[in-house]
Amino acid sequence: MKTPLYVIVLFCAVLISGSALAKDAINSIGMDKTQVTSQGDSVPPYVVSEKLVGVGEKLYKRRCGGCHSLDNNRIGPRHRDVYGRKAGVVANFKYSKALKNLDVIWTDETLNDWLVNPTAFAKGTSMGFRLGKTNERNAIIEYLKSLSSAPGFSAGVK
Numbered sequence: 686m687k688t689p690l691y692v693i694v695l696f697c698a699v700l701i702s703g704s705a706l707a708k709d710a711i712n713s714i715g716m717d718k719t720q721v722t723s724q725g726d727s728v729p730p731y732v733v734s735e736k737l738v739g740v741g742e743k744l745y746k747r748r749c750g751g752c753h754s755l756d757n758n759r760i761g762p763r764h765r766d767v768y769g770r771k772a773g774v775v776a777n778f779k780y781s782k783a784l785k786n787l788d789v790i791w792t793d794e795t796l797n798d799w800l801v802n803p804t805a806f807a808k809g810t811s812m813g814f815r816l817g818k819t820n821e822r823n824a825i826i827e828y829l830k831s832l833s834s835a836p837g838f839s840a841g842v843k
Contacts, residue, residue, distance in 0.1 A: 734827060741828025744821050761812065767791050768833035783809035796826045
């Protein structure tokens with residue numbers, strides 16, 4: 686069975702226009718986006734929103750900066766590269782038993798659950814601060830994700 690050429694051309698035109706419409710829809714919601722691709726087959730690519738990262742940076746300084754730093758251990762461990770890292774493994778930081786024994790990789794889901802209620806997430810942790818607002822948690826997680834160089838990620842905002 687031969688497919689007429691005009692059917693193939695029409696099909697391609699529909700695919701191309703659908704892609705353009707989807708891109709316009711994303712741009713119309715006001716979110717700047719950067720596609721971050723994985724370096725391996727096992728890690729799916731993810732999108733980092735430049736706008737959300739900017740909001741997250743400000744919130745991080747205000748909400749987390751009293752105890753944490755990106756590059757130095759303070760009351761809490763350093764946070765650069767926390768996204769994609771196993772919990773409780775930062776060198777030269779004295780973790781609670783709860784964090785040392787926690788078998789968790791910090792991802793969107795685990796960071797969100799942690800920030801909602803750290804003491805419920807890891808009974809015995811010394812972190813009692815909770816971040817109740819979903820939009821603030823999402824922005825801070827997006828900011829931390831943008832600073833990740835964990836294996837399998839090529840994170841950053843362009």
